[in-house]
Amino acid sequence: MKDLYHPTIIRHSKSPSNFREDPPDDREVVTLEAYNPLCGDEFTLYLYMQGELIEKVQFSGYGCAVSKAMTSLLTERLEGKRILESKVLLSDLRKMLIDNGESPRTLLDEFVPFMEVRNYPERMTCVTLSIDALVDYFEPNKDRL
Amino acid sequence: MSVFNNYRIQLDARKLDGMLKLGKHIRKEFPIFQNAPHVYLDSAATSHKPQRVIDAVSRFYSTQYGSIHRALHTRSAEATRIYEMGRSRVEHFIGANKPSEIIFTGGTTESINQVAFGFAVPRIKEGGNIVISAMEHHANFLPWQRICTQYGLSLRRIPLTDAGEIDEVAASELIDENTLITALVQVSNVLGTVNDLNPIIAHAHSLQVPVLVDAAQSIGHMDVNVQALDCDFLAFSGHKMLGPTGVGVLYGKYTYLEQMEPWRFGGEMVLHAGLERSKFKEPPHRFEGGSPHSAGVAGLIAAIDFLEEAGVSNIQRYSDQLLSHMIDQLQAEEDVQILADPKQRSGLVSFVLKDIHPHDVASILGETNIAIRAGHHCAQPLLRDLGIPVTNRASIHCYNDEDDIEALMDGIRRVKSYFH
Ligand SMILES: Cc1ncc(COP(=O)(O)O)c(C=O)c1O
Numbered sequence: 425m426k427d428l429y430h431p432t433i434i435r436h437s438k439s440p441s442n443f444r445e446d447p448p449d450d451r452e453v454v455t456l457e458a459y460n461p462l463c464g465d466e467f468t469l470y471l472y473m474q475g476e477l478i479e480k481v482q483f484s485g486y487g488c489a490v491s492k493a494m495t496s497l498l499t500e501r502l503e504g505k506r507i508l509e510s511k512v513l514l515s516d517l518r519k520m521l522i523d524n525g526e527s528p529r530t531l532l533d534e535f536v537p538f539m540e541v542r543n544y545p546e547r548m549t550c551v552t553l554s555i556d557a558l559v560d561y562f563e564p565n566k567d568r569l
Numbered sequence: 570m571s572v573f574n575n576y577r578i579q580l581d582a583r584k585l586d587g588m589l590k591l592g593k594h595i596r597k598e599f600p601i602f603q604n605a606p607h608v609y610l611d612s613a614a615t616s617h618k619p620q621r622v623i624d625a626v627s628r629f630y631s632t633q634y635g636s637i638h639r640a641l642h643t644r645s646a647e648a649t650r651i652y653e654m655g656r657s658r659v660e661h662f663i664g665a666n667k668p669s670e671i672i673f674t675g676g677t678t679e680s681i682n683q684v685a686f687g688f689a690v691p692r693i694k695e696g697g698n699i700v701i702s703a704m705e706h707h708a709n710f711l712p713w714q715r716i717c718t719q720y721g722l723s724l725r726r727i728p729l730t731d732a733g734e735i736d737e738v739a740a741s742e743l744i745d746e747n748t749l750i751t752a753l754v755q756v757s758n759v760l761g762t763v764n765d766l767n768p769i770i771a772h773a774h775s776l777q778v779p780v781l782v783d784a785a786q787s788i789g790h791m792d793v794n795v796q797a798l799d800c801d802f803l804a805f806s807g808h809k810m811l812g813p814t815g816v817g818v819l820y821g822k823y824t825y826l827e828q829m830e831p832w833r834f835g836g837e838m839v840l841h842a843g844l845e846r847s848k849f850k851e852p853p854h855r856f857e858g859g860s861p862h863s864a865g866v867a868g869l870i871a872a873i874d875f876l877e878e879a880g881v882s883n884i885q886r887y888s889d890q891l892l893s894h895m896i897d898q899l900q901a902e903e904d905v906q907i908l909a910d911p912k913q914r915s916g917l918v919s920f921v922l923k924d925i926h927p928h929d930v931a932s933i934l935g936e937t938n939i940a941i942r943a944g945h946h947c948a949q950p951l952l953r954d955l956g957i958p959v960t961n962r963a964s965i966h967c968y969n970d971e972d973d974i975e976a977l978m979d980g981i982r983r984v985k986s987y988f989h
Contacts, residue, residue, distance in 0.1 A: 428932070429929070429933065429987050434987060434988060437988075438988065462944075463928055463943075463944060463945075463959060464944075464945055464949075464952075464958035464959045465926075465928075465958075466958070486926075486958060487926065488926035488927075488928040488929050489925075489926060489929045489988070490929070492926075544932065547928070547932060550928070
């Protein structure tokens, strides 16, 4: 468990990047709800889009250390990415964390601590919460496993 | 002779004061503590089983088994005898008037649904309402919500006082002559509050309103007596009272049971099945359609044996002391906030750690085999009122002791060390 609560995860949960208390006024912003009915975790993700480009991602809401740290890292990682790149990134992340653990890991170093969740299946939804909300938005027709 | 018998003497109420270690000895009767050692503080979700309950289920299948109420052979007769003995044991355990007031169900959830759909629905009148409290488990909320939306009734929730008790004054205003039924929890599975239901039930009865009591959390923890409560229906589950899963009880005053309609149709509940109409058996059999969980009843008898031998009031006295000890410890700990402050509390306490999500707390405690609950405890409307999405909950039974509380407190300090 100490391994699941890796310093990266603790750090991001205590002072998350791109976190805001209230929703932005900006009406242009794309708003995504990431809600886990099992545990009541609820984040709102705000995507500032410039055509195909994700200029910035912010989030608000409430969740455990794992889901919060994951969301925080995702906001960092998606900033400045194009939609296509983001799709690839999210799909690689799902492969690495959920499927078989194999993936172009070098690109995803900062997410490696989350791999520990594979030993705690009951916490898997904490890791996938925001990833899935983003996948649903970018690929609305794709069936998730 | 069981370990429990050895310690029966210590369960003498006069000798219980200040004793916080008894659970250690009682635990020896519960094989799971030897086979998979852990600190179990989640009995409100489900309790562990003493060896004799496990043995009773096993003995039933290995020596007494047969169909219930069907065949004429000896096996069936023996199984039926045990099943019906279970009915009498439950009758005495809760102080009912006769065995036919006891219906075996799959658990609290099924018991409440039987009353909702078999009793309340046929009595619906236009402009009616159903009254529950703001602290109900989903099992005593969703069936009523369903009926209300389906038939256009209003669902009234009695608010709670700041201390976390059902507000008696509000209750007397909300329960009126148009109330179809009132369904209230005796002990809250989130706050631990023991509700004093007598005045509310008396008020309801003054208006001829029947009352169902959800005793899922009180049964086995305190003396639950349907005469003293004067409730019209009582629902509880075997698995929370040291008994098997999948078996539960619905008690109903016989006059109400006569008015209640079956909800599950099938074998065993019918007297005569015609092509157009059928005639159903008398209560309780008309409510027990299909082959019942007879082995569960065999185990439930053993659970009642255990509880009666120990004395429910002794268990209550012991666990009240242990619970106060736990609350004292939690209160003394920095950054721990306890939910609610009722006059009387039973078996459990909900709390939150400042700035640490309850799931992280429960996960980290789980690392050292300390089992507590984190979540909404199937009471989302209540938590919404409280403005807290999820809590941690620690709950106890007779097999817990002060070492478990110490382990919990050490665990909480370790959780804090992760984050602070
Ligand atoms: C107060 C209360 N009511 C009802 C239930 C439902 O019991 P069961 O799941 O055994 O049907 C529970 C169980 O958690 C409970 O605590």
